[in-house]
Amino acid sequence: MSIFVLIKQTFDTEEKVVLTDGVLSEDGVKWVINPYDEYALEEAMRWKEAHGGTVTVLTAGPERSQEALRTALAMGADDAIHIVPPEGRGTSDDEYIVSSWIASILQEQQPDIIFGGHFSVDQGSAQVAVRVATLLNMPHVSAITGLERTGDSLVQVQRDAEGNAELLDVSLPALFTAQQGLNEPRYPSLPGIMKAKRKPIRVVSAAELSQEAALEPRTERLALEPPPPRQAGRMIAGDAAAQVQELIRLLHEEAKCL
Amino acid sequence: MSCTYAVIAEMRGNQLRQVTFEALDAVQQMASSDDRIIVLAIGYGLQEAVLSLSIPGIAHVYCAEDERYKYYDSEAYFSALRAFVEQESPEVVLFGHTAMGRDLAPMLAAHLRTGQISDVISISQDTDGFAFRRPVYAGKAFETRRFTTQSNPWIITIRPNNFPAFTPENGTLPTHATVSSPAVVALPAPAPSLRTVVRDVVTKMSGSIDLAEAKIIVSGGRGVKSAGGFKPLEQLALVLNGAVGASRGACDAGYCDYALQIGQTGKVVTPEIYFACGISGAIQHLAGMSQSRVIIAINIDPEAPIFQVADYGIVGDLFEVVPLLTTEFRKMLV
Ligand SMILES: Cc1cc2nc3c(=O)[nH]c(=O)nc-3n(C[C@H](O)[C@H](O)[C@H](O)COP(=O)(O)OP(=O)(O)OC[C@H]3O[C@@H](n4cnc5c(N)ncnc54)[C@H](O)[C@@H]3O)c2cc1C
Numbered sequence: 139m140s141i142f143v144l145i146k147q148t149f150d151t152e153e154k155v156v157l158t159d160g161v162l163s164e165d166g167v168k169w170v171i172n173p174y175d176e177y178a179l180e181e182a183m184r185w186k187e188a189h190g191g192t193v194t195v196l197t198a199g200p201e202r203s204q205e206a207l208r209t210a211l212a213m214g215a216d217d218a219i220h221i222v223p224p225e226g227r228g229t230s231d232d233e234y235i236v237s238s239w240i241a242s243i244l245q246e247q248q249p250d251i252i253f254g255g256h257f258s259v260d261q262g263s264a265q266v267a268v269r270v271a272t273l274l275n276m277p278h279v280s281a282i283t284g285l286e287r288t289g290d291s292l293v294q295v296q297r298d299a300e301g302n303a304e305l306l307d308v309s310l311p312a313l314f315t316a317q318q319g320l321n322e323p324r325y326p327s328l329p330g331i332m333k334a335k336r337k338p339i340r341v342v343s344a345a346e347l348s349q350e351a352a353l354e355p356r357t358e359r360l361a362l363e364p365p366p367p368r369q370a371g372r373m374i375a376g377d378a379a380a381q382v383q384e385l386i387r388l389l390h391e392e393a394k395c396l
Numbered sequence: 397m398s399c400t401y402a403v404i405a406e407m408r409g410n411q412l413r414q415v416t417f418e419a420l421d422a423v424q425q426m427a428s429s430d431d432r433i434i435v436l437a438i439g440y441g442l443q444e445a446v447l448s449l450s451i452p453g454i455a456h457v458y459c460a461e462d463e464r465y466k467y468y469d470s471e472a473y474f475s476a477l478r479a480f481v482e483q484e485s486p487e488v489v490l491f492g493h494t495a496m497g498r499d500l501a502p503m504l505a506a507h508l509r510t511g512q513i514s515d516v517i518s519i520s521q522d523t524d525g526f527a528f529r530r531p532v533y534a535g536k537a538f539e540t541r542r543f544t545t546q547s548n549p550w551i552i553t554i555r556p557n558n559f560p561a562f563t564p565e566n567g568t569l570p571t572h573a574t575v576s577s578p579a580v581v582a583l584p585a586p587a588p589s590l591r592t593v594v595r596d597v598v599t600k601m602s603g604s605i606d607l608a609e610a611k612i613i614v615s616g617g618r619g620v621k622s623a624g625g626f627k628p629l630e631q632l633a634l635v636l637n638g639a640v641g642a643s644r645g646a647c648d649a650g651y652c653d654y655a656l657q658i659g660q661t662g663k664v665v666t667p668e669i670y671f672a673c674g675i676s677g678a679i680q681h682l683a684g685m686s687q688s689r690v691i692i693a694i695n696i697d698p699e700a701p702i703f704q705v706a707d708y709g710i711v712g713d714l715f716e717v718v719p720l721l722t723t724e725f726r727k728m729l730v
Contacts, residue, residue, distance in 0.1 A: 155536035263514035264498045269506035277591035280499050299495040301655025305596040318661040356511025356547040361540040371706040381710045382720045393690045395668050
């Protein structure tokens with residue numbers, strides 16, 4: 139079984155977002171594996187432990203993304219591939235381009251099962267993994283909360299759809315995106331960390347990949363801004379009865395929403 | 397040059413979800429009088445939905461109706477969508493940013509090697525054309541994106557509850573003068589691939605009001621302390637004709653179903669009024685509700701971070717404050 143996991147390095151959502159001239163300031167930012175990708179990785183590890191195979195983690199991103207690959211290797215992944223985007227901005231945030239790079243690598247690798255996160259907590263577009271499945275002409279199920287192997291190349295998954303739980307049978311090869319609740323990701327072990335240091339990371343330059351000569355971005359960012367400031371909230375004083383009266387008055391007269 | 401705008405409708409039971417009408421509002425903002433507006437509905441039992449789309453300015457309502465479409469299945473729905481897009485060649489395709497839209501839109505975008513802008517909350521226009529605003533970094537920043545000339549068609553998913561829902565009473569589509577009512581066209585249902593098969597769907601949505609579309613939400617966190625602790629919140633929601641939501645803390649503790657979870661991993665909501673009761677205000681929770689119009693926080697801890705995003709804060713015991721609110725609103729609304 140050839141198991142692939144698509145991961146992205148994102149900044150920790152607990153971090154404060156600082157924008158300098160419309161660009162996210164990376165000073166002192168803590169980088170992590172996108173939390174949803176951690177669920178994906180954990181599921182891949184469990185699959186390998188139960189059914190055998192090799193787990194390869196794949197990421198497209200800047201130099202620092204290799205830290206995320208190292209962490210994944212320390213959690214038990216066997217191999218890692220790092221797609222290095224070309225210089226300059228505007229390609230690595232275009233979902234069309236990133237998914238084309240990933241698909242062209244996977245095409246040659248012939249995976250049996252691919253896991254990804256439901257979305258990344260930074261860009262949050264929930265596109266890349268689903269696009270990859272479509273480019274590979276593979277079925278996919280997004281936002282899974284459970285997975286069980288039911289046959290040689292058959293799995294049953296549970297999917298979370300706006301609060302409804304759907305149960306689906308899927309034939310492999312297939313791609314799945316992980317939703318919170320799928321599992322509890324493990325921490326890298328100390329021996330795992332030591333071993334990971336010696337595992338090689340295959341580095342692929344995106345320029346070598348794109349068959350479609352130069353891939354042109356389909357969308358581009360014009361601006362990145364902080365959220366509109368919320369007016370400082372008002373604390374309502376007094377005992378409960380007085381607070382409730384005052385709140386209702388404010389909703390009426392100030393917020394005008396009743 | 398005239399453009400075709402295609403709205404991919406979404407069903408909830410036998411009716412259209414509100415987000416479909418919100419997508420029509422987005423079309424209203426972009427289209428001009430010589431454009432063409434069409435709608436695709438996929439499902440089983442579409443009569444009511446079709447009726448509610450008898451709106452001047454919509455040229456065609458295409459119906460892919462089949463028993464197999466009773467439940468959403470990406471493979472089956474996508475084959476219907478693909479056939480529709482190949483036949484109609486729209487320049488702009490709009491979906492709701494919902495479980496269905498998030499799934500179908502990138503499939504279509506990949507298939508057509510085109511661009512998609514996800515989770516759009518507003519549209520602006522200048523001399524360079526249209527630009528789309530969307531939240532990023534869990535709502536800690538906002539991005540404005542546009543399509544490059546390489547993108548055709550444009551694929552857009554819109555976040556529910558951010559565009560006003562279009563109705564013939566509150567607006568007119570720019571194409572209304574040329575088409576008075578839509579022609580309804582049945583589409584054949586392509587044979588399914590059987591690579592994925594839906595076995596079962598367990599509906600967990602409690603109550604009749606869809607959280608993502610509710611105007612008022614009363615949410616509870618770990619502070620409600622038990623499943624029974626949600627009772628007063630349900631009563632307040634009932635009086636206000638709203639819906640009950642929850643933090644992950646409350647879901648994890650087993651006080652309520654995960655179907656109610658609001659936040660980064662749960663639902664993203666933007667109601668008129670959001671009551672956060674016994675919720676501390678973790679960033680992952682805020683990602684799901686910080687764009688609500690008015691936020692009211694009720695928490696015993698004056699230092700709780702939720703007060704930093706709340707418009708109105710009440711430091712107090714939710715078990716005392718919430719029932720009082722219910723009583724007062726009940727008096728007011730009779
Ligand atoms: C990857 C990831 C994704 C996540 N996604 C989500 C998500 O989608 N949604 C989400 O909500 N969380 C999410 N979380 C979890 C989040 O970080 C918090 O743990 C969670 O929101 C806390 O829930 P809470 O506010 O109910 O609980 P707590 O933080 O425990 O807060 C309980 C609050 O209740 C107050 N309280 C206690 N008793 C009373 C009383 N009688 N009256 C009034 N107030 C009272 C307390 O003062 C406290 O502020 C996610 C976390 C991770 C890592």
